[in-house]
Amino acid sequence: MSLRIRDRAGFAAGLLFLAVGAGAVGIARDYQIGSALHMGPGYFPIALGLLLAIVGAASVLRASVVTEDRPGRIALRPVLAIGAAVVVFAAGIDRIGLIPSVFVSALIASKATPRPNVAEAGLIAACLTILSAGIFYYGLKLPFSLF
Amino acid sequence: MDLFAHLATGFGVALTPDNFLYCLLGATFGTLVGVLPGIGPLTTIAMLLPLTFKMTPVASLIMLSGIYYGAHHAGSTTAIMLNTPGDPSSLVICLDGHPMAKQGRAGPALCIAAIGSFFAGSFGVLLMALFSPPLAGVALKFAAPEYTSLVIVALIATVVLARGRFLLNIGMSLLGLLLGTVGTDIESGSARFTFDNPNLADGINFIVIAVGLFAFAEMISNLGRGRTTRPVPAPLRSLLPRRADLAASWKPILRGTILGSALGLLPGTGPMVSSFASYSLERQLARDKSRFGNGAIEGVAGPEAANNAAAITHFIPMLTLGIPAGAAMALMLGAMLVQGITPGPRMLTDHPDIFWGLLASMWLGNLMLLVLNLPMVGIWIKLLTIPYRFLVPAILVFCCIGVYSVNNAAFDVVLAAGFGALGYAFSLLRCQPMPLIVGFILGPILEQSLRRALLLSRGDLTVFVMRPISATLLILAVCLLGWAAFSMRERKQA
Structure with a gap:
C-alpha cells in the first residue's frame, strides 16, 4: 500500500484535529485528573483531547486510502x-x-x-x-x- | 382544557403591542435577509443577537425566531425567481421553482410556496403546543445519568445526520466540546486553557464563535467564490394559481408537512434534509417523473412545506429538553442563556409566559408572512438586485459592533476574526461547522451531568446502563452509530 495522500482535505483536517487534540492533552496534563468519582478539572478535557487526537489520526490514515475531491483553493x-x-x-x-x-x-x-x-x-x-x-x-x- | 388556557396566555403575551411589533420586525427582517444575497439566517441571528440583549427575554426570543422562520420563508422566493437559494434549505426549490418561473408561472409557484409554508408552519405550531408539555413532563423525571445519556444521543445524532463526512463531523463535535471547556472550571475553580488571559477566564462567549464561524466565514467564502454577477429575475405576471395547481399541490403539502415535522425533531437533520427528503418522496410518488426538474408544482409545494414545518418543530427539543437540534437552535439557546433563562423541561412551568408567548408569536409570524410576502413580492425582488459588495462592509461593521458590545472587549472581536479564518479553513476542508457549535453549547452540560451522575453512583460507570431511560437512550445512540456504519459501507459498495 502506498502512502500517497489521496484525500487532501481529509488529511489536512485530520492533522488539525490531531494537533489540537494532542495540544489539549499536553496543556491539560497539568490539571488535576481526579477519579471517576471525583472528576478533577483535567478529566473531561484530557478525555476529549485524546478522542480528538484519535479521530484526527484516523482521518489522516484514511486520507491515504480514499480518494476524495481536492480542498477548495484559498481566496x-x-x-x-x-x-x-x-x-x-x-x-x-x-x-x-x-x-x-x-x-x-x-x-x-x-x-x-x-x-x-x-x-x-x-x-x-x-x-x-x-x-x-x-x-x-x-x-x-x-x-x-x-x- | 389546559391547552386553551395556555394558548390564551400565549396570545395574551404575543399580542401586547411591544411583542407584536418585535414579531413583525423579526419576520420582516428575516424576509429581508432571506432575500438578500449572501446573508443566511445564521449570519443574521449571529449579527443581531447583541441587539436583543437589552430587550425582555420574551421580546428577544420572539424577534430572533421571527428572523429564523422569516428567512426560511423567503429563501424560496430567491430560489424561484433567481435560481439561487436564499439559504441551503431552499436548494431543492430551485429545481422546479425556477423552471416554473421561466415558463411565466412564477406567481403560482410563489403563491403555492406561501400557502404551503403557512399550512406547515401552523401545523408545526400545533404539534409544539400538543407535545411539548408531555415531553417536558417526561424530561422532568430525568436525573443526571439520563441527562448525560440524552446529551450523548444528541451529539451522536448530530454527527450521524449532519451533512458531510462522518469522521470529520466527529472531529468537529469533539472540537466544539473542547472549546466549551475553556475558562474557569465551575467545580474546582481552576482555569483551563486560558493561557493566563483574563479575557478567557469566563470562557469563550458563544457569540464570538457564532459570528466568526458563520458570519465572517460565510462572507469570506462568498467573496472567494466570486459571486458578483446577479442573474436577472424571471418575469412576474399573475400571482394566483390555477385550480389545477391547487389540486396538484394539496397532497404534497400535506405529506411534506408531516415529513418535515418529524425530521425537524431530530438533531442534525432539520429543514434542509426535510426539503430534500420531501422532494425525493414526491418524485417517487409521481406518475410522470420526467415532469420533475421541468417545473412540477409538486416539487415546490412538498419541499417548501417540509422545510417550514421542520423549521418550527426544530424548536421543540431545544425548548423542552434544552437540546439544540441544529446550529440555529444552538444560537437561540445561547441567546436564552444570556437572558438568564435555561431552556429545558422546567421552562414550561417556570416561564410559561415565555414558552406560550413564543409559540403564539410563531403562529402570528407565519400569518404575517403570508400576508406580507405575497403583496410585497415586488419589493423583495428589487432587493435581490443589491450588489453583494454593498453588503460586505455593512455585515462586517455590524458584526464587529455586536461582538464588541457583549463584554465591551476588543479581545472578543479579534478572537471572532480568528474563528472567521478557522471557519473559512473548515469550509475549504469540507468540515461542517454545525456539529462544532452544538458541541460547544452542549459541552458544559455534558461535563456537569457526567460529573454529577458519577458522584451519585460513587464512580460506578454502570449507572448509565442500569437505569432504564438512560439505557434506552444509549441503545438509541448505538443504533445510530450502527446505522451510520452500515450506510457508509453501502455507499462504498455502490
Whole structure:
C-alpha cells in the first residue's frame, strides 16, 4: 500500500484535529485528573483531547486510502481584507472611538470585494458610520465613545 | 382544557403591542435577509443577537425566531425567481421553482410556496403546543445519568445526520466540546486553557464563535467564490394559481408537512434534509417523473412545506429538553442563556409566559408572512438586485459592533476574526461547522451531568446502563452509530 495522500482535505483536517487534540492533552496534563468519582478539572478535557487526537489520526490514515475531491483553493484577498478590517476595528474601538473605527474598517472591508471602487467605498463607509452611530450610540445608547 | 388556557396566555403575551411589533420586525427582517444575497439566517441571528440583549427575554426570543422562520420563508422566493437559494434549505426549490418561473408561472409557484409554508408552519405550531408539555413532563423525571445519556444521543445524532463526512463531523463535535471547556472550571475553580488571559477566564462567549464561524466565514467564502454577477429575475405576471395547481399541490403539502415535522425533531437533520427528503418522496410518488426538474408544482409545494414545518418543530427539543437540534437552535439557546433563562423541561412551568408567548408569536409570524410576502413580492425582488459588495462592509461593521458590545472587549472581536479564518479553513476542508457549535453549547452540560451522575453512583460507570431511560437512550445512540456504519459501507459498495 502506498502512502500517497489521496484525500487532501481529509488529511489536512485530520492533522488539525490531531494537533489540537494532542495540544489539549499536553496543556491539560497539568490539571488535576481526579477519579471517576471525583472528576478533577483535567478529566473531561484530557478525555476529549485524546478522542480528538484519535479521530484526527484516523482521518489522516484514511486520507491515504480514499480518494476524495481536492480542498477548495484559498481566496487570499477576502481572508486578508476581512481579517484586517476586523482587527483594525478591534484595535481602534477603545482608542480612537466608534466613528473613525467604523469608517476605516468599512473602507478596508470594501477591499475584499472584486474590483473595489474608492469613491463608492468611501460613500458606503460614510453611510455606515452615520448609521451605526445613530443606531448604537444615540438609539441603543451602548457605551461607546464616538471619537 | 389546559391547552386553551395556555394558548390564551400565549396570545395574551404575543399580542401586547411591544411583542407584536418585535414579531413583525423579526419576520420582516428575516424576509429581508432571506432575500438578500449572501446573508443566511445564521449570519443574521449571529449579527443581531447583541441587539436583543437589552430587550425582555420574551421580546428577544420572539424577534430572533421571527428572523429564523422569516428567512426560511423567503429563501424560496430567491430560489424561484433567481435560481439561487436564499439559504441551503431552499436548494431543492430551485429545481422546479425556477423552471416554473421561466415558463411565466412564477406567481403560482410563489403563491403555492406561501400557502404551503403557512399550512406547515401552523401545523408545526400545533404539534409544539400538543407535545411539548408531555415531553417536558417526561424530561422532568430525568436525573443526571439520563441527562448525560440524552446529551450523548444528541451529539451522536448530530454527527450521524449532519451533512458531510462522518469522521470529520466527529472531529468537529469533539472540537466544539473542547472549546466549551475553556475558562474557569465551575467545580474546582481552576482555569483551563486560558493561557493566563483574563479575557478567557469566563470562557469563550458563544457569540464570538457564532459570528466568526458563520458570519465572517460565510462572507469570506462568498467573496472567494466570486459571486458578483446577479442573474436577472424571471418575469412576474399573475400571482394566483390555477385550480389545477391547487389540486396538484394539496397532497404534497400535506405529506411534506408531516415529513418535515418529524425530521425537524431530530438533531442534525432539520429543514434542509426535510426539503430534500420531501422532494425525493414526491418524485417517487409521481406518475410522470420526467415532469420533475421541468417545473412540477409538486416539487415546490412538498419541499417548501417540509422545510417550514421542520423549521418550527426544530424548536421543540431545544425548548423542552434544552437540546439544540441544529446550529440555529444552538444560537437561540445561547441567546436564552444570556437572558438568564435555561431552556429545558422546567421552562414550561417556570416561564410559561415565555414558552406560550413564543409559540403564539410563531403562529402570528407565519400569518404575517403570508400576508406580507405575497403583496410585497415586488419589493423583495428589487432587493435581490443589491450588489453583494454593498453588503460586505455593512455585515462586517455590524458584526464587529455586536461582538464588541457583549463584554465591551476588543479581545472578543479579534478572537471572532480568528474563528472567521478557522471557519473559512473548515469550509475549504469540507468540515461542517454545525456539529462544532452544538458541541460547544452542549459541552458544559455534558461535563456537569457526567460529573454529577458519577458522584451519585460513587464512580460506578454502570449507572448509565442500569437505569432504564438512560439505557434506552444509549441503545438509541448505538443504533445510530450502527446505522451510520452500515450506510457508509453501502455507499462504498455502490
